[in-house]
Amino acid sequence: xxxIPMTSPASPGNIPHVELRSLDELWFQVSGTLCNLExxxxxxxxxxxxxxxxxxxxxxxxxxxxxxxxxxxxxxYFTGGEPFLNRDIVPIxxxxxxxxxxxxxxxxxxxxxxxxxxxxxxxQRGKYSLEFRVSxxxxxxxxxxxxxxxxxxxxxxxxVRLLVEHGFLPIITMARTWDLSxxxxxxxxxxxxxxxxxxxxxxxxxxxxxxxxxxxxxxxGYGQHDRITPEMMQEFDESQLICNHSRVVTDRGxxxxxxxLDAPDARLGETxxxxxxxxxxxxxxxxxxxxxxxxxxxxxxxxxxxT
Amino acid sequence: MKLAIFGGIYNNYLxxxxxxxxxxxxxxxxxxxxxxxxxxxxxxxxxxxxxxxxGVICIQGNYDxxxxxxxxxxxxxxxxxxxxxxxxxxxxxxxxxxxxENRRWMRDLxxxxxxxxxGIRFLFCHGSPRQTNEFLWESTTSTQFxxxxxxxxxxxxxxxxxxxIHWQRELSDGRRFVNVGVLGRPExxxxxxxxxxxxxxxxxxxxxxxxxxxxxxxxNIPIEIDFIPLAYNHQRLAQEMQxxxxxxxxxxxxxxxxxxxxxxxxxxxxxxxxxx
Numbered sequence: 001x002x003x004i005p006m007t008s009p010a011s012p013g014n015i016p017h018v019e020l021r022s023l024d025e026l027w028f029q030v031s032g033t034l035c036n037l038e039x040x041x042x043x044x045x046x047x048x049x050x051x052x053x054x055x056x057x058x059x060x061x062x063x064x065x066x067x068x069x070x071x072x073x074x075x076x077y078f079t080g081g082e083p084f085l086n087r088d089i090v091p092i093x094x095x096x097x098x099x100x101x102x103x104x105x106x107x108x109x110x111x112x113x114x115x116x117x118x119x120x121x122x123x124q125r126g127k128y129s130l131e132f133r134v135s136x137x138x139x140x141x142x143x144x145x146x147x148x149x150x151x152x153x154x155x156x157x158x159x160v161r162l163l164v165e166h167g168f169l170p171i172i173t174m175a176r177t178w179d180l181s182x183x184x185x186x187x188x189x190x191x192x193x194x195x196x197x198x199x200x201x202x203x204x205x206x207x208x209x210x211x212x213x214x215x216x217x218x219x220x221g222y223g224q225h226d227r228i229t230p231e232m233m234q235e236f237d238e239s240q241l242i243c244n245h246s247r248v249v250t251d252r253g254x255x256x257x258x259x260x261l262d263a264p265d266a267r268l269g270e271t272x273x274x275x276x277x278x279x280x281x282x283x284x285x286x287x288x289x290x291x292x293x294x295x296x297x298x299x300x301x302x303x304x305x306x307t
Numbered sequence: 308m309k310l311a312i313f314g315g316i317y318n319n320y321l322x323x324x325x326x327x328x329x330x331x332x333x334x335x336x337x338x339x340x341x342x343x344x345x346x347x348x349x350x351x352x353x354x355x356x357x358x359x360x361x362g363v364i365c366i367q368g369n370y371d372x373x374x375x376x377x378x379x380x381x382x383x384x385x386x387x388x389x390x391x392x393x394x395x396x397x398x399x400x401x402x403x404x405x406x407x408e409n410r411r412w413m414r415d416l417x418x419x420x421x422x423x424x425x426g427i428r429f430l431f432c433h434g435s436p437r438q439t440n441e442f443l444w445e446s447t448t449s450t451q452f453x454x455x456x457x458x459x460x461x462x463x464x465x466x467x468x469x470x471x472i473h474w475q476r477e478l479s480d481g482r483r484f485v486n487v488g489v490l491g492r493p494e495x496x497x498x499x500x501x502x503x504x505x506x507x508x509x510x511x512x513x514x515x516x517x518x519x520x521x522x523x524x525x526x527n528i529p530i531e532i533d534f535i536p537l538a539y540n541h542q543r544l545a546q547e548m549q550x551x552x553x554x555x556x557x558x559x560x561x562x563x564x565x566x567x568x569x570x571x572x573x574x575x576x577x578x579x580x581x582x583x
Contacts (some may be wrong), residue, residue, distance in 0.1 A: 022455075037388060068451070070451075071451075071455075072449075072451050072452045074449050074452035074455070075447060099449065100449030100450075100452070101448070101449065101574070119516045120513070127445070127446065128447070129446035129574045129575050130447055130575075131575055167579070187388075299386060299387075299572050300442060300444055300447050300572050300573060300574040
């Protein structure tokens with residue numbers, strides 16, 4: 001975590017902007033804001049009824065994949081909502097693996113063995129990896145279920161077992177709804193639980209809470225001082241911010257990042273070309289991204305800063 | 308032109324000595340090293356006389372930058388506490404045991420080098436041409452990304468190391484990305500050998516027999532890139548690591564060829580190829 005210098009809040013006139021250095025990761029909001037769950041900490045308030053963003057079709061994704069070649073995109077990420085609610089998700093991932101590595105963020109609950117067999121075959125046919133990130137918010141039902149819903153721990157762990165049985169090594173991602181000092185104990189407990197569920201090489205990723213969407217109601221939103229100032233950007237490695245190297249394709253255009261979908265200024269245009277503009281870091285969530293760095297990408301794509 | 312290119316040495320002076328001898332036996336006397344001279348192994352000072360005697364042209368890896376500039380860690384960017392624990396043991400041992408003149412030498416190394424030979428433009432870097440500690444894994448790096456990297460950096464052949472596993476990808480117009488492997492430790496495949504890379508171009512490329520055409524060309528110049536598995540006295544290295552009190556986990560890797568630490572940054576495909 002980055003140490004933050006004491007500053008005064010950014011005023012509209014002095015908001016730092018970040019340029020898109022290179023389009024390394026292209027995200028797809030493949031199931032929009034539609035999800036089978038309604039997690040109380042969801043930063044874009046996904047639910048079975050939230051259709052403010054809808055599903056992406058295989059055709060839309062394919063067009064973006066073609067367009068992405070020109071930009072030299074390195075990796076593709078798929079999120080929602082729950083990506084496996086999109087009935088095209090298996091062909092979409094199969095198609096993507098012809099272009100590059102793919103990562104899909106799932107709650108693990110709706111996975112079907114026949115989909116995973118197809119995806120296993122698609123990955124083995126090609127040269128790129130297919131990563132699954134499964135969201136589980138703690139090593140026990142008592143920690144997870146109050147946030148993600150009744151019996152979601154048990155159901156997600158079944159999904160983890162299914163992935164392992166199909167030869168995948170899922171990355172378990174959890175939002176930190178506990179104190180930072182508890183990380184090591186919770187990760188240790190999680191490793192033991194995952195081993196009991198057949199996952200003998202547990203891979204874990206902790207995400208900071210993003211105090212927007214449903215999470216703002218569960219706990220609290222950002223305060224007026226939780227903003228990035230120009231002073232904070234001095235000598236800061238901008239590649240720690242996802243907007244420096246990513247964009248997200250949705251059914252409503254191209255957005256700056258998968259976190260700020262509800263922000264009016266996050267929609268940058270219709271096409272990737274439109275979306276290469278600099279982005280003003282005016283949001284509280286930008287402050288979290290600044291503090292923790294690389295919160296959305298996989299550990300293998302680590303962009304730790306050099307001096 | 309013929310070159311031998313070494314990746315991270317990680318203090319493994321026995322492998323470096325064996326690699327120089329092996330390449331010389333193949334008629335090569337021009338050597339490059341892509342950085343990370345320290346880490347993992349014993350007696351950090353022993354690599355420097357070997358590098359200087361053979362005239363190995365070195366660039367700076369993230370480890371060399373850290374040791375040379377008295378930084379607190381190796382800048383590998385691990386987040387897993389176990390990975391950081393072992394990375395720190397290795398770093399502190401190497402820092403403590405590297406002579407000040409060798410640290411200064413590492414501090415002053417360039418971060419990239421360019422070479423034009425037989426009309427082919429080579430770019431030598433550590434992780435990637437744009438960032439010293441960037442991991443470019445075979446399974447998580449698209450061809451279009453590598454293509455753009457080569458074009459943006461005006462190179463026909465980009466040579467890197469950093470991940471510890473050799474691989475290469477053919478790009479557009481004969482361009483190539485080559486990860487040359489490392490001399491420092493085995494490749495997480497259950498074999499104890501390490502790897503380096505030989506490149507031959509132009510008239511130094513072995514002539515194809517019969518009517519066969521050159522396998523590969525850049526700008527119509529033939530090029531041959533060979534990954535060389537290298538056996539060396541790994542039992543002696545393991546013994547010396549033990550004598551120096553380095554972690555059993557590191558020694559196990561040298562003896563058995565499987566990585567035991569710093570596994571968090573591996574993509575699933577590379578991780579599944581290993582034992583742990």
